[in-house]
Amino acid sequence: MPRRIAARTRARVCALSVLTATALLTAGQPASAAPVADTADPMNRAFAEAAHAYGVPRDLLAAVGYGESRLNGHAGEPSQANGYGVMHLASNPVNRSLEKASELTGESAARLRRDTTANILGGAAVLRDHADALGLDAAERRDVNAWYPAVARYSAADDPAAALYADAVFTFLAEGVAAKTPGGEQVLVPSRPVAPDKGALSASDVYAQSADYPSARWVPAHPDNFAADRTASVDKVVVHVTQGSYAGSISWFQNPDSEVSAHYVIRSSDGEVTQTVRDKDTAWHARSANASSVGIEHEGWVDDPAWFTDTMYRSSAALTSHLSAKFGIPKDRAHIVGHSEVPGNDHTDPGVHWDWNHYMRLIGGDPGSGSDSITFPAYTTQRSGSSGPQVKAVQLLLNEQGYEAGQADGLFGTRTKSAAQAFQQDRSLDADGIVGPKTWTALLSAGTTPLLKQGSSGDAVKRLQRALTAALGTTVGVDGEFGAATGTAVRDYQTARGLDVDGVVGPAMWGALQAGR
Secondary structure, three states, X not given: OOOOOHHHHHHHHHHXXXXXXXXXXXXXXXXXXXXXXXXXXXXXXXXXXXXXXXXXXXXXXXXXXXXXXXXXXXXXXXXXXXXXXXXXXXXOOOOOHXXXXXXXXXXXXXXXXXXXXXXXXXXXXXXXXXHHHHOOOHHHHOOHHHHHHHHHHHOOOOHXXXXXXXXXXXXXXXXXXXXXXXXXOEEEEOOOOOOOOOHHHXXXXXXXXXXXXXXXXXXXXXXXXXXXXXOOOXXXXXEEEOOEOHHHHHHHHOOOOOOOOOOEEEOOOOOOEEEOOOOOOEEOOOHHHHHHEEEEEEOEOOOOHHHOOHHHHHHHHHHHHHHHHHHOOOOOOOOEXXXXXXXXXXXXXXXXXXXXXXXXXXXXXXXXXXXXXXXOOOOOOEOOOOEOHHHHHHHHHXXXXXXXXXXXXXXXXXXXXXXXXXXXXXXXXXXXXXXXXXXXXXXXXXXXXXXXXXXXXXXXXXXHXXXXXXXXXXXXXXXXXXXXXXXXXXXXXXXXXXXXXXXXXXXXXXHHHHOOO
């Protein structure tokens, strides 16, 4: 479709009487069929209007949107590859579909990022632009199978990842889609036979097999996005969420400007696995843990549990079990961790919707929170009537310091309260038997007081890291290594408590911590 300014685009769209969702779905007809009626459903209406405006089959357009975002625009928040909205209009050095959509529709980049109707219109415009560049005529554009190369180009990926992307879209067309938007609207794509014309992509090496994990495909990341070999032994698996689509993430790892990668990526819909970095090499996925871990990315977004299918969990668990056997990695939560749990990281994945208990059961491992029973990403207030692993941690710590809290059963009863009050009294804290931030800080830091500084390591550093987590109210990774992140936390504590800000943990700082300051 020729380029147009925004006024002409909107005028044409508004002049259309749009196909109803029912007519589109029951007939399965292309979006270029004559419009007959309006629909009250905003996303269905947006797909129908955009499809008609740019001569793109409506169901193809919806399948592309579903594959990119599960029809969730995430309120304009960008993906890992800086893509936006239902149609994942991207703005990065390799994929400039956001800018192209703005040029073709006349809509501003800001509106394309945040407005779903504009975003879908932009996606249709970009798809049509690819079709025109490929020379598809009007008859070919009415045949959904002819759009395969245009869909592959929409991914802005190299041939193997582009083929993975287009294959996924045509799988959605073949199997059909029944999805609900965040607003509760249902969007349907009826199933139909497909026989896509893959052209040159039919010869792609997308079906190359991984040498490390035979169940996986092999699509290598760009050499600038990982380091050859390793500088440490592999002792953990790090679980990630892509914040984008499967093929899009694989493509992002092929982009030399991204400076990121992972060893494996797993697809939500069917659990398909693609390896992008060899196990023997160091993928760039988890900062401090890169050299000692294998990174597994899972297609999806941390705020949308719909991506975390049982098929994905089972596929990932099989891979993690394989890696555990290969490298001798213990199957516990101290060695199979989330990105957010790796020291020095500021990511939140896999997020609260990731079912760790289910995942660890599938692996055949220990679903506990860690191996020491006293390390947590945050320490919450415990009092009479509380129960759970943090109460057990309180009991273990009190008993260790000689305060008789009784059996560490995770139940905060009278004996635990009495022991807490005795500990508080000895530390000149309010003896109320409630274990809040001050009591947690004193309990976690109790023990020897060696001089600690950058480069120190061992159990005393772990005590320091746990105590800082309680005192500051922010997670300080507990790995027993006094690195840059621990140094920052120490200086933050020293500043807040009026201590000398030197990044060194000496008698004054130990005294403050053990007094619950």
